[in-house]
Amino acid sequence: MNDEFKPYIPADKVVPEMTPTSIIMGLVLAVIFGAANAYLGLRVGMTVSASIPAAVISMAVIRVIMQKDSVLENNMVQTVGSAGESLAAGAIFTMPALFIWAKEGVMDKPSLIAITVIALFGGLLGVFFMVPLRNALIVQEHGVLPYPEGTACAEVLLAGEEGGSSAKAVFIGMGLGSLVKFLVDGLMAVQSVFVLKLEALKTEFAAEVYPALISVGYICGPRISAYMFAGGILGWFVLIPAIVTFGGDVVMYPASVSVSELYASGGASAIWANYIKYIGAGAVASAGIISLIKTLPLIVRTFVDSIKSVSKAGQVSYERTALDMDIRIVLGGIAAIIVAIWLTPAVPVTFLGALLIVVFGFFFSSVSSRMVGLVGSSNNPVSGMTIATILIATICLKISGDVGVHGMQGAIAIGSVICIAACMAGDTSQDLKTGYILGATPIKQQIGEILGVIAAALAIGGVMILLDNAYGFGSDNLAAPQATMMKMIIEGVMNGNLPWSLIFIGAFISITVEILGIAALPVSIGLYLPLELSSTIMLGGLIKLFVDKKFGAENGDSGKGILFCSGLIAGEGIVGVLLAVLTVVGLTEKMNMSAVIPTGNLQALILIVIVSAAVLKAAIGNRK
Incomplete structure (x- = not known):
C-alpha cells in the first residue's frame, strides 16, 4: 500500500531542509519546551506534545517574518524542537527521586554531569533504535499505523498560509501564561490557591489559579479530566472524611500522632500527606501495571512484527526520501553507549547490566514506537513500562546483593535510561511520520533528533537542579508524582518499610475502577495528586466540553484553543524556570508584594475566571 503513496515534496525535488535557521530555532525550542514540560510534568505528572506548537512558531518566523516558503525547513524545526x-x-518520571533521597540525607545530590549523561544515553538510544525500525513502522505500515500526532503535525504544516494566524494564538497564550505566573509566584500579588474549608464534611475544596492546569484539562478533554477529578473526589470527599471520622484518637502508621491531632494541626492536607498519598501511589502503580498487562499481547505481537518487518525491509534505496543513517554508525553508536554505561559511575551497573539496559531499551522503544502509531503519545503506557523496569531492576539488584544506596541509585539510573529511550523513540517515530508525509529526508531528521537530544540533555540537568533548589521535588509546588512513586517502589522492595496496607487499598481501588470499565490510570493520578490540581484541570475539561457541545466535537475548536493552551503552558513553564533562577540568587523575596497588596480567595477566584474566559475566547474565536 505504501508503493502508491506520494509525499508532498517528491523524492526527486530538493528544497531547503537542514539550514542554520531551522537548526538554531529547533535547538532553542528544544530547550524551551523541554524546560516547560519538565516544570509541568513535575507539578501534575503529565506533559504535552511540543510538535505542533514548535511547527506553528517555526511557520510564524520562517514563513511570515522571513518570507521563506519551505515546509521541510518548518518540519526540521519541529523535529529538533520536540526532542526536548x-x-x-x-527524565522527570524517574530522576527527581535522587534529589528527594539527597534531601532525606540518604545520598549526595546527583551532579549536573550525572543527570546530563543519563539523559544523553537514553535520548541517543531512543533515536538510534528508531533508525532500523523506520522502514518497518513508518513506510511498510503506512495506512495501518495512523500515528495521530505525527499526521496532525503534517496537516498543520501543510496548512500553509494559516500558519501565521495560528502562531498568534501560541504567542498570546505564552504572554498570558507568563503574566499570570509572574503575578502569582513572582510578585506574590495573587493567592495561588482558592480554598474552601468544609468543616461539616471534615475536608476542603481547593483549586489552583495556574493557566497550565486549565490548559492540561482542555488539551486532554472532558473525559480524562473527569477521570482525574473523580480520583480527587474519592480521595478528598470519601477517604479523608472516613479517616477523620473513624480514626479519632488512633495513631496510624506512618503518622506519629493520632488522626484527630493530625487533622486539628494540619487539616485535610495533613491527612492527605500521611495517608492518601500512599493510597494514591498504590493506585498509580497498580494502574500502570494493569495498562502494561492489558497491552502485553499487543506488545509481544507488535515487537515480533517489527523484527520481521525489519528483516523483510532490508533492500537498499538511494531515493532522497528513503535515506536513513548508516546502520554501521547506528550499531557503533549503540555499542559505544553500552561501554559508556558500563564505565560511567552515574549508572552503577556491570557490563552485563549495561547490555541488559540496551536490550530492554530496544524492546520498550520498539513497543513505544508502534504503540504511539496505534493510539498516540497520550495513551502510550510508558509509565507502566517504567514501573515494570524499576520493579525488575530493583528485585534483581537486591537478589545480587546490591542493596542500600548503591542499589537504589542503580535502579533509578536503569529506569531513567530505559524510560527516556522509550519516550524518545515514540517522539522520533511521530516526527518521522510527519516527515514521510511531507517528503523530508530521513537521515536529516535523524541527525536533527540527535542534535535536539544533545541540547535538551545539556539543559535538563540545570533545569532540574534549579527547580529543586527553588521549590523542592516532592513538595506541594513540585509534587513529582511519578518519581516519588518510583522512589516508594524501590524503598519498598529494598527495605520493606512501606505502609503496605495503604498501598494495597490503593491498588484494589485501581483494580475496582478498571473492572467498572473506566481507565484506572487518570483516576489514580487524580487520587494521588492534591485536589487543587485535578479540580482546575477539570475546569479546562468543562470548557472543552462546552465548546464541543456548542459547535460539534469535529469543528468546535478550529485548533486555536489547543494552540493557545500550548502557549499558556509554555509561558508558565518558562517563567517558572526563570523564577527558580531568581529564587536561587535570592531576588524573589525583594519582589514579594503580598505585604502591600491584599490577597485572598476572591482575587484567586477572579484570576481563575479571567484565564478560563481567555481559553474559551481563544477556542471559540470569531464564531457566534
Missing part, C-alpha cells in the same frame, strides 16, 4: 519535550518527560 520527550527527553524531559522521561
Whole structure:
C-alpha cells in the first residue's frame, strides 16, 4: 500500500531542509519546551506534545517574518524542537527521586554531569533504535499505523498560509501564561490557591489559579479530566472524611500522632500527606501495571512484527526520501553507549547490566514506537513500562546483593535510561511520520533528533537542579508524582518499610475502577495528586466540553484553543524556570508584594475566571 503513496515534496525535488535557521530555532525550542514540560510534568505528572506548537512558531518566523516558503525547513524545526519535550518527560518520571533521597540525607545530590549523561544515553538510544525500525513502522505500515500526532503535525504544516494566524494564538497564550505566573509566584500579588474549608464534611475544596492546569484539562478533554477529578473526589470527599471520622484518637502508621491531632494541626492536607498519598501511589502503580498487562499481547505481537518487518525491509534505496543513517554508525553508536554505561559511575551497573539496559531499551522503544502509531503519545503506557523496569531492576539488584544506596541509585539510573529511550523513540517515530508525509529526508531528521537530544540533555540537568533548589521535588509546588512513586517502589522492595496496607487499598481501588470499565490510570493520578490540581484541570475539561457541545466535537475548536493552551503552558513553564533562577540568587523575596497588596480567595477566584474566559475566547474565536 505504501508503493502508491506520494509525499508532498517528491523524492526527486530538493528544497531547503537542514539550514542554520531551522537548526538554531529547533535547538532553542528544544530547550524551551523541554524546560516547560519538565516544570509541568513535575507539578501534575503529565506533559504535552511540543510538535505542533514548535511547527506553528517555526511557520510564524520562517514563513511570515522571513518570507521563506519551505515546509521541510518548518518540519526540521519541529523535529529538533520536540526532542526536548520527550527527553524531559522521561527524565522527570524517574530522576527527581535522587534529589528527594539527597534531601532525606540518604545520598549526595546527583551532579549536573550525572543527570546530563543519563539523559544523553537514553535520548541517543531512543533515536538510534528508531533508525532500523523506520522502514518497518513508518513506510511498510503506512495506512495501518495512523500515528495521530505525527499526521496532525503534517496537516498543520501543510496548512500553509494559516500558519501565521495560528502562531498568534501560541504567542498570546505564552504572554498570558507568563503574566499570570509572574503575578502569582513572582510578585506574590495573587493567592495561588482558592480554598474552601468544609468543616461539616471534615475536608476542603481547593483549586489552583495556574493557566497550565486549565490548559492540561482542555488539551486532554472532558473525559480524562473527569477521570482525574473523580480520583480527587474519592480521595478528598470519601477517604479523608472516613479517616477523620473513624480514626479519632488512633495513631496510624506512618503518622506519629493520632488522626484527630493530625487533622486539628494540619487539616485535610495533613491527612492527605500521611495517608492518601500512599493510597494514591498504590493506585498509580497498580494502574500502570494493569495498562502494561492489558497491552502485553499487543506488545509481544507488535515487537515480533517489527523484527520481521525489519528483516523483510532490508533492500537498499538511494531515493532522497528513503535515506536513513548508516546502520554501521547506528550499531557503533549503540555499542559505544553500552561501554559508556558500563564505565560511567552515574549508572552503577556491570557490563552485563549495561547490555541488559540496551536490550530492554530496544524492546520498550520498539513497543513505544508502534504503540504511539496505534493510539498516540497520550495513551502510550510508558509509565507502566517504567514501573515494570524499576520493579525488575530493583528485585534483581537486591537478589545480587546490591542493596542500600548503591542499589537504589542503580535502579533509578536503569529506569531513567530505559524510560527516556522509550519516550524518545515514540517522539522520533511521530516526527518521522510527519516527515514521510511531507517528503523530508530521513537521515536529516535523524541527525536533527540527535542534535535536539544533545541540547535538551545539556539543559535538563540545570533545569532540574534549579527547580529543586527553588521549590523542592516532592513538595506541594513540585509534587513529582511519578518519581516519588518510583522512589516508594524501590524503598519498598529494598527495605520493606512501606505502609503496605495503604498501598494495597490503593491498588484494589485501581483494580475496582478498571473492572467498572473506566481507565484506572487518570483516576489514580487524580487520587494521588492534591485536589487543587485535578479540580482546575477539570475546569479546562468543562470548557472543552462546552465548546464541543456548542459547535460539534469535529469543528468546535478550529485548533486555536489547543494552540493557545500550548502557549499558556509554555509561558508558565518558562517563567517558572526563570523564577527558580531568581529564587536561587535570592531576588524573589525583594519582589514579594503580598505585604502591600491584599490577597485572598476572591482575587484567586477572579484570576481563575479571567484565564478560563481567555481559553474559551481563544477556542471559540470569531464564531457566534
